[in-house]
Amino acid sequence: MFMSSQGIPPRTSPFSEDQFLRAWLFGDPRHVFFSQNSTGMFCGAGVNINEPNVFYIDILKCDTETNVMATTLKGHQCLTTQVCVKECPSEFWKLPPEAYASDALPKDFFQQKYCDPSLDLVHTTLTVQDILDQELCPYFYTPSKAALGRCLPSFDPKHVPADFILPGLSSVDDTVKHIKNAMGGLLAAMIVSVVFMLLMRYWVSLLVWLLIVGVLAVGAYGIYHCYWEYNNYRNSKLTLGDLTFNSKFSVYLQVKETWLAFLVILCLVELVLLLLLKSLGNKISSALALLEESSRAVSYVMSTLAYPLVTFILLVVCVCYWGVTSLFLATSGAPVYRAISLNSSIANCHTITGLENCLPQTFNALAYSTCPTVHCVFFKYDDEGFFQRNAAYLQIFNVLAFLWCVNFIIALGQCTLASTFATFYWAFSKPDNIPPYPLLQAFIWTLRYHVGSMAFGAVILTLFQFPRIFLEYLDHKFRVDDLERNNGTTQRPYYMSRSLMRILHQSENC
Numbered sequence: 001m002f003m004s005s006q007g008i009p010p011r012t013s014p015f016s017e018d019q020f021l022r023a024w025l026f027g028d029p030r031h032v033f034f035s036q037n038s039t040g041m042f043c044g045a046g047v048n049i050n051e052p053n054v055f056y057i058d059i060l061k062c063d064t065e066t067n068v069m070a071t072t073l074k075g076h077q078c079l080t081t082q083v084c085v086k087e088c089p090s091e092f093w094k095l096p097p098e099a100y101a102s103d104a105l106p107k108d109f110f111q112q113k114y115c116d117p118s119l120d121l122v123h124t125t126l127t128v129q130d131i132l133d134q135e136l137c138p139y140f141y142t143p144s145k146a147a148l149g150r151c152l153p154s155f156d157p158k159h160v161p162a163d164f165i166l167p168g169l170s171s172v173d174d175t176v177k178h179i180k181n182a183m184g185g186l187l188a189a190m191i192v193s194v195v196f197m198l199l200m201r202y203w204v205s206l207l208v209w210l211l212i213v214g215v216l217a218v219g220a221y222g223i224y225h226c227y228w229e230y231n232n233y234r235n236s237k238l239t240l241g242d243l244t245f246n247s248k249f250s251v252y253l254q255v256k257e258t259w260l261a262f263l264v265i266l267c268l269v270e271l272v273l274l275l276l277l278k279s280l281g282n283k284i285s286s287a288l289a290l291l292e293e294s295s296r297a298v299s300y301v302m303s304t305l306a307y308p309l310v311t312f313i314l315l316v317v318c319v320c321y322w323g324v325t326s327l328f329l330a331t332s333g334a335p336v337y338r339a340i341s342l343n344s345s346i347a348n349c350h351t352i353t354g355l356e357n358c359l360p361q362t363f364n365a366l367a368y369s370t371c372p373t374v375h376c377v378f379f380k381y382d383d384e385g386f387f388q389r390n391a392a393y394l395q396i397f398n399v400l401a402f403l404w405c406v407n408f409i410i411a412l413g414q415c416t417l418a419s420t421f422a423t424f425y426w427a428f429s430k431p432d433n434i435p436p437y438p439l440l441q442a443f444i445w446t447l448r449y450h451v452g453s454m455a456f457g458a459v460i461l462t463l464f465q466f467p468r469i470f471l472e473y474l475d476h477k478f479r480v481d482d483l484e485r486n487n488g489t490t491q492r493p494y495y496m497s498r499s500l501m502r503i504l505h506q507s508e509n510c
Contacts, residue, residue, distance in 0.1 A: 035150050107122055226266060236256055304417060338357060338379040411454040
């Protein structure tokens with residue numbers, strides 16, 4: 001045991017807290033948590049306390065693939081006027097054709113809340129076209145929802161008006177639905193797992209054999225169904241070679257070759273399962289005996305079913321601390337702003353390259369009289385200072401501390417559960433000799449006697465995990481770069497050894 005003579009565990013983390021203290025002193029995560037308008041002011045804070053969301057005048061310009069200036073700024077900024085608003089738009093709107101008439105008044109078509117605060121629609125002398133050229137007001141907007149303080153399109157494509165055609169727009173509703181479905185599936189899986197574990201207390205052998213027979217029965221039905229479908233399309237003259245690429249999978253189900261392939265695959269899988277069942281018969285009996293004994297142990301200490309929630313909560317705390325510290329480190333530099341043109345297609349705006357620094361508080365757009373759409377926007381955080389130049393190394397220390405923390409929490413859970421079931425195993429008369437609250441007692445024993453050992457073991461695991469993660473990142477990065485460089489081929493002028501990766505992975509399991 002790694003204990004002092006007085007029973008006080010030593011310092012558990014091998015990493016210095018200095019980098020985290022510096023991050024919390026110099027970082028400014030408001031740049032991440034709060035969105036900003038085009039002048040660099042935070043939405044939902046200060047004078048914009050009642051306007052927590054940012055509205056993009058032309059959200060189509062956020063696409064770096066089609067916006068040259070956005071590519072110049074490396075995608076750090078959405079190159080359109082950004083306005084703080086109280087609520088996001090809830091309807092479809094597009095500037096009507098009559099707004100382009102020479103006698104049209106901007107106040108009759110635009111809404112002040114979605115326009116740049118520097119523009120007064122009532123007293124302005126600008127025409128509608130001037131306002132659009134300078135991107136002071138939007139020429140369209142769609143129903144949107146606030147996501148992380150940003151108004152993003154959210155609508156059903158079926159409800160888009162027939163005359164509302166804007167290429168490149170998509171809704172975030174599908175993504176939200178997929179996330180909700182995934183969370184619902186995880187919750188259902190958790191409930192089914194708990195019920196299954198409780199039932200195994202009484203019918204271990206019956207449940208396991210039902211699962212095995214059920215898998216084989218499902219495979220047999222799949223074979224029958226594939227053969228039936230193949231027999232239906234046997235006389236069809238349509239083949240896979242006659243089909244072009246189609247995103248609808250149902251098209252391929254009308255070809256007999258598809259069902260023949262499914263039939264062969266299912267037959268092979270069913271055969272492999274039957275051979276495994278025959279060769280592992282004795283081992284399955286031993287596994288059933290172990291499952292029966294473990295179910296009996298869990299039935300005496302039911303609190304062990306809830307302990308994984310404790311591990312989950314501790315891991316969430318660890319992840320949150322790592323994430324917040326990373327945010328402070330990433331925002332430790334002073335914000336850098338660049339003078340850019342929101343509409344480079346206007347004459348004389350091509351001279352604005354997006355490489356000139358500026359300050360939103362002192363920026364004078366009149367100095368660029370030849371380009372009316374020039375703005376001073378946020379680009380990145382300054383990385384010229386000593387602390388900022390070494391922020392990358394501090395991020396590495398933060399990752400190491402995160403890995404150590406995760407390994408320590410996992411080891412804490414494993415040792416606690418091992419001690420709990422050891423108490424059950426060594427009890428001569430069950431459940432009379434099992435002490436009250438065995439899980440809590442095991443948790444206290446683990447913290448009292450094994451903290452040093454778990455901390456040292458977490459350090460060893462971290463020293464193996466970090467190089468493996470770094471090598472996997474390099475392998476992925478090089479593979480993606482080479483695919484782009486070689487037009488989709490995997491030919492590479494180097495060899496990335498997987499042997500070292502395998503050795504590191506096996507060392508973690510020792």
